[in-house]
Each structure stands twice: as C-alpha cells, then as structure tokens.
Amino acid sequence: MPRRNALKEWSAAAPFLAPNFLGFLLFTLMPVGVSMVLSFYQYDNITPAKFVGTANYHRLIVDPKFWASLANTLIMMLGLPLTMFGALLLALALNSKVYGRIALRTIYYLPSISPLIAVAVVWMWIYNADQGIFNSALARIGIRGPNWLGDISWAKPAFIFMGIWSGIGGFTMLLYLAALQDIPRSYYEAAHLDGAGAWQRFWYITWPLLGPVNFFIIVMGIIGGFQAFDWQYVMTGGGPAGSTTTIGLYIYNNAFSYSKMGYASAVAWVLFIIIFALTLLQWRMRQRFGGAAQYE
Amino acid sequence: MHWDPNILATVPEKIIRIANPFTFIAWFTIGVVILVAWDRTRLKILYAVKSLWVGFSILAMLWVIISSMGTSKDFVQVPEKALMQFFDYHNPATMTAMAVCLACCGGIVALAVMLARRPTGGEYSFYAGQGLLGALGLGALLAGAHFNGFDHWRENYIRAWTIARMGDYMINSVLISVGSVGLITLLSAMATYALTKLEFPGRDSMLYLFVASLAIPTQLILVPLFLMMRNWHVAALNFSFMDSRFGLIIIYAALSLPFTIFLLSGFFRSLPSELGEAAAIDGCGEFTTFSRIYFPLAAPGLTTAAIFNFIGIWNEYNFALVFITNPDLKTLPVGLYYLVVTQQYAAEWPALFAGIVILFVPTFLIFLILQRQIIAGLTLGSVKG
C-alpha cells in the first residue's frame, strides 16, 4: 500500500519538478561530475586528455602560486568586520524613524544593484594614479598618493576598501535591517520602563538578539570572500605581480588563459571543499541557534 | 540645443563658479550632514551615518553622470579644478556657493520637521517637497554643468551607442534577461510549489540537494560547462549553446534555479496550506491549485525573485564572456568590459562613463519603481518564512 501511494504522489509532483531537475542535472550536477573527472586528467583543449591520477593535486600542494592566491584571497577578506560595523550602523539608522526612509531607499542599496563592471570602472577612476579623486585630494594636502592598483603594497588595501563600501550598502545591511525589524518593540518598551538608556538598550537587547545574524553574515562573508573574482579580473587582472590574484581568478586564468583545464578543475575542487565545509558549519550552527532559521 | 559660446562671456564669473557641479555637490552633501546632525532628535549619529552614506552615493552617481557629459580634457582637469575651488576659503564665489547650498539643505530640513508634525499625509508632502527641491538642485546642477562646458553628452552617448555598439548590446541584454527571468520565474514557482505543498517521498532530500548546490562556486561549473557546451551541437536544429542567445537564456535559467527555489520556499511555506486543501475540495487538481491559487498568491515573492534575477543576469558578464564570442551577440556588460580593456589605452573615459550610465539606468529604474515589492517580498519570504 505505501508503495502505490508513493507512485501516485510522485506522478503528481513530477510534472512540476521535471524541467527543473533536468536543468539542474545538465547544468549543475553533470558539470560537477565532469569537473571531478577532469581534475584527474591533463587537458589543454587541443591534444586529447591524458589521465594523470592525482598528479594535479600533488602539483597543487607544491605550487607557490596557488598558496599565494589563497593568501591573497584571505587577506582581501580582512575588511569584513568594518563592513559589518558600517552595515549595522546604517541598518540602525534606517530602522529608526528617520525622514526620507522610503524615498531614499534606492540610494542605500546602490552598491548591491550596481553592475559589477560599472562599479569596477568607477573605482578604477577613483584609484587612478595621476587623475583619480583620491590622489587629487591627497595632492591638495601635499601628499603624493600611490598608484593604488599598480602598487604591490596598495592594491590589496584598495580592494578591501572597495569591498567595505560595497558590503555596507548591500545584502549585509539588508540582513541586519530584517533582523532589527524582527525584534519586538515590546522588548524595548520593557527595557525603557526598566530605565535602560539608548546605549544600554542596544547593548543588552539588540546586540545579543543579533547573534545569529552576525554569525550568518560572517560565514556568508567568508564564503563570498573565497569566491572573489570579478573586480580583480576587470580592474587589475590579478596584478601587479599576482598580488591580487584570488583563487577564483587563478582557476579562471589556468583554464582560459593557460588552457590547463585539468589543473584548474583540481583547484576548483579545493575551493569547493572549503566553501562546502563552511556552508555545513553554518548549517550546523544555525540548527543550534534555532531561531536563526529565519535568516536562511 | 547648442549655445552660442558668446553667451558664456556675458555670465558673471561668480555664477559660473557657484554653478560648478562638483563644488555644488560637495557643499550640498556637507550641508545636509551638518544640518541633520544639528537636528534636536536623539538620533544624531544615525542621521549623520545615513546622510554621509546618501551624500556619498549621490555624489558618486552624479559624478558619473556629469563625467559622461564632458570631454576627455575635462575629465582630467575637473576634479582638480573643483577641489581647488572647494578649498578656496578666500574666494567669495565659493563662500556664496556654500551659503546657497546650506540654505537649500536648511529648507529641506525645515520642511521635513514642519511637515512631519502633521498627523496625516505629512510624509507624502515632505517627499513631494524634497523631490521638488531635488529637481531644482539637479536643474541648477545641469545648467551649471552646461555653463562649465559639460555639453558634450550627445557626442559621448552617440559614440557609446553606435560606435561602441551599446545599442545592439542593449537589445541582446534585454532579450536574454527577459527571456531567462521569465523562464526562471515559471519553472521555479512550479518546483517550489511541488517542494513545499505536495507530499512525496524524497521531497526534503530534493530540496536539500537544491540548497546544497548553492555552495558550488561558479569557477567549478564554468570550466566543465564550457567544455560540455562546446561539443554539444544539435545539427537538426542547427542549435548550439555556444554563441546563442537562447542557449545563454537556458544556461542562466538553469543556474539561477536553486537560488530562486531557495528564496521562494520560505515564501511558499508562509502561504497557508489550507488554501490548497480548500481548492482540492472545491474541485482543483494539482495543476489548477498551482495555477489558480498559489501562483497568483505568490506574486509578491515571485516579483522579488524576478527582480533579483533580473539585476543579477542584466549585470552578469562572466558566463556571457565565455559562451558568447560572436560580437553581434554580446551583452551590455561584456561590451562594456571590452570597452574598458581598450579604453585603458585610448583614454576615452567620457564614452566609457556614458556606457556605464546606459548599463545602469534600467536596473536603477526597476529598483526605484519596484522597491516596495522587493522589500516586502524579501521580508515576507526570508524573515517570516
């Protein structure tokens, strides 16, 4: 009897899921499988693929460029605490009854709706060594600004700063805003009656209740950080001297510039495993937090 | 509209300097911050944060727009010139500019405080007033830009539109974005309905599979997908996923599905299942229940998902760069990317900025018009789900 039901239930659900699952199979599951296989081959796009076992992975361990790109990726995540601070501040501002809340909403979200390319171009101009806004301003107070994107020691901070700007007005702030709006007003009213000032209300009510969302933002920030690729690709191409080459960019370059499809796949799998582990961690913790499920 | 250059000579130097768009923007922003921080409410810091952010963002946006109207020469000189004026405290013209801008901000804040005390409709009148002042300011700004020689917008935009082929790319981008967003919206709504409202064995594992796939980095998919698509060719239909708008639509749709299903599942769960039960008793089968009850009810969530996907796909260039090589089929971001690559040597910044404005305007307008639905849908779906 249960078997017949299962069949009936399946036939009811199948028409709704079939096209989706087909797309998922062809464009996600199969590429993942192909990538797995490819990571054990040597393939340069022209000569037939050659099975090399785990050689790609062995090579990866001793590849200084891989480790450098991993380090670059990690360093460029350092702006996360500042992003969170700014985003929380902005979310607090938006959550209070500030005039023009709705009218100016689009402006707040500017970084998250702006095309990557446009953002990259504008920041390239801001960072321009000779005529950029930064250096023009610095020149006025007598400082000769560096060639931000062309200097090994300044290129990474430049991306970090840009990331802070982009993160503040983006999804981070939206998550904080949603979390803030989820805190019942009555908590604040009760605290008010208990004699808590604005700062105490923040410190004893808002901040603890933001715990789950803080954790979520940190993990998502790290996951996003590991996938960093686009700005570096457009603005510096990974330079100067590879100082802004992220893992994502390293994979892309290996695949499409150096035609090392197999090696690129091996690196991509390492990246995948890192991200998957972080995602799992986040899920586990969310189950522990329980209430945080709403921020999925 | 072409002005006789002699007219410029009759305008007093002072006015030209006051109307310098860059000085204007800078002082206006500072004025807003100061005045709002002066407000007697206890939210000073928050006001300041908000104002700084808004000021900075507006500044950046207007700067892009104004820059797209100048010449390459202006582009190099103006920030320098503006900064000079900005810091020139001894110049009466700059001080006048400061006074005008501060008065403008004062007007806005006074209006806000006055109108916000009104119990009804106050906020709306405030927005109207704010909008009017903003429009006046923008008018003054554009006039100032014109006086200062920023009147090359036609050449810049025409050059971007025709020579840099932004017009053709726009058509490609519209076709691809609209096509894939339509496909995603329909398919993901169907899947989410089945995954949240129908019972069948393996339902939860399937949902988990979709959600887990969100952790797959783009780079992992891109390489094998490129190799797979390069070799797939349906000879009978003369169809290939490479260099095909339709192919890119399908790729985008398929890759956006897990995220969209994830986003919508919270929203669908918030719709009471009793509605489906009532429909079943009223005479609906699974498909009519979906098409007549849940699909229309999910409209706010679907709108949100559609906007997110539209913005994402409209701005996407990574896959488009790999899967489109035919110059006739490039999308706007890809076109702009090539413009960046070539422009770095040719120093044609104004045309590049015109391209940015062309790329940005549709997303901006959509967000502006539909922001209410985006926010409502987002809170409904992800927060309460």
Add this chain to the structure above:
Amino acid sequence: MAQVLLEKITKIYPGGVKAVDAIDLHIADKEFIVLVGPSGCGKSTTLRMVAGLEEITDGTIRIGDRVVNSVPPKDRNIAMVFQNYALYPHMTVYKNMAFGLKLRKVPKNVIDQRVMEAAKILAIEHLLDRKPKALSGGQRQRVAVGRAIVREPAAFLFDEPLSNLDAKLRVTTRAELKRLHHRLKTTTIYVTHDQEEAMTLGDRIVIMKDGIIQQADTPLVTYQKPVNRFVAGFIGMPPMNFFDGLLKMVNGAMVFEEGKLEDAKVVTKRADEPQVAIGQVTLPGNGFTIPVPEQLRACLGAKVGKHVVLGIRPEHLSLTDHGGESINVKLNVVEPLGNDMDLYLETVLHPHVVARVEAHAGLEVSSQVKMFVDLKKIHFFEPGETGVNLSLVSEKPHAAA
C-alpha cells in the same frame, strides 16, 4: 444529502503515531454531529479523512452508499469550512463562493443564482465585491460558510470554524449555524475543542480522546450519564469535582470516605475507630464521609472496600439544605457571575473544589462553610483517567452507537 459511515477508521502517521484508532461512527442523514475532545485527540484527523485531505491507514469511509477511501476530495461531494477560513485572498467574495461551481462547469446563471441565494441567507450581499482582506473576522466566517453552502454538498465539514472569533461573536454565530442547519438539513460533521459549542450545536456529540471515541450520544445523555470519568470531566462547565476515596460498610450502610488510598491501612485495634470492624481498611486524615444513595447501592456492591472516585458537579453542590448530606469546606474565592456564582473551596484533602450556586451575599472568604450535596446526582467512577462510570454498570452498557 447522505449518511456518512466510518468503519474501523485508523490513521497512523509516518513515524508510528496512531492518531485515530479503529473508530466506528454512523452519522445519519441530516444529522448534525459534533466531534469534541482535547487537542491531539484525533477529531481533526478524522474530519480530514472524511474530507479526503488525509490518507486513511485502515478502515472504510462511506458517504451515501459509496466507499470514498480512494476518491479525491473534489469528487466526494462535500464542502468544508476551515478554522482560518482559507478564503482565497486574491479573489473577491463572489469569486470565492463561485470558484467551486465554476470548476465544476456549472452554467453561469446558475452560479449567479446560487451565490446570490447563499449571500442573502448569510446577509453578505453587500460584501460580494470585496476581497477577504477587507472583511472582519465574522464576515470572513460567513463567506467561508457561504462558499460551502453554494456547492449544495452531501455533507458539510466544519473544522473549528468559530475559534478565531471573539467570545460574543462566537455565541451569536453558533446560533446562526444551528438555524442554518435547520433550514438546509444537510448532514454536518463539526469539530471543536469547546464542550459548550458541542453541547449547543450537536444533535449528537462524539467525545474523543487519544484517537478513541469515548462516548457518542445526545448532549443531555453525555451530561447526565457520562460513561467514564474523562467524559464526565470534559462535559460541563466548570468541570466535575473528583474525590478519591474508599467505599465501605458502616453499620450496614454503604458510605464513601474521602482519602488517599496510598495512605490506607488495615484496622487492627478496635479502640482506634470503634465504628470500623477489625480487618477492614481505613484511611487516615480527616476526609469527609457521605452515604451512598439507595439507587446506587446495587451497582456498587462489588466495590466495597475498594478505591473509587466520587464525582460531583459544581452545580450539584449548594449552600441551602434540600435534604442532602453536607460536607465541611473552607471558602477560598468567590466569583460572582451575575445570576450564579462560583465558589472555590478546599476540603482537608482536596484543595480545588468548585461549586456553582445561586448568587448569595454575605459570604466570608476564608471561613468554613457547609456545602450540601445533591445525592441523586452524584457519580462513582473506577480510578484512572478513563475510569468507567460505576453508577451506570447495572444499566445496559452504553453502546457507542
């Protein structure tokens, strides 16, 4: 119009939870039957199985003469009113009501006529163009009923339809539902957790607990002759007072002595309690003792010396002597209700006893009062949550018809 027959209906959820355990129920044509019980008793599951919204694990459901076990809900010819009404938010009231008919391809003029008729009965004609969002709770409830009646089904199913209304509206709507049933005479199955609603609405009420029918009878019978302690406690407001104690013979007369059975001891020395025979069980403490009335002695004969539970309804305790026995209690709280008042009392062994008496001035809280027991209306039960009503044993066993 049709009868509804449930035969050995069982529902086991995946995971092994038995929500409904082989229940039999015969609902006659035109009957208004109410399923009542605490949450988790299986009443809603039963209703949903009749509706076809839950799979039946075992047993047979017939609507009319047709076995409907595998018939989808839409073909069962039933209509249902949900607790949250489940009105389609994107349709107007008219479209909500017409939807089921439209899907059945009923001609447009017939739909129009039936919707208008139903709207007239329910006095919602002026709301037809509104969307559910613009309606009050009571109006939504009427629309939900309207959506059910336009279908002219074989049976109406109601799943706690009044629980989202405020107390006052609930009472008036209740009366309207009853009037509607008199008018339409459609077989109705109604689920509620509120015993008062069940009593006032049902031709018969079915009291359920843990997936089992405890008693199915007319409201009056369930009140006067509850088959077990659970039914006795569930029906009637405030609930019946229960006293643990012992039946014993004192000087040839059968009496009930209140007390905790775990403290019982066997009498060894006559000097302790001269009126009790040596070898008999006695209870320490100062529990009250009342004589067992004549009419109950026959059926309680076998229980002498055993643990029984005495049940007295609050309304059968009074301050005035009608020739009954009395017990001494301490008065803790007085709750005036207008015509009546509730007294919260305390016996030596039982801290929560309630009495409903006629309103009465001059009672002093914390004082000792004498409460007279209407001996004709007391019950004795076996110990345990669902202990059988011993007072009914000599009569014909109650069939759960």
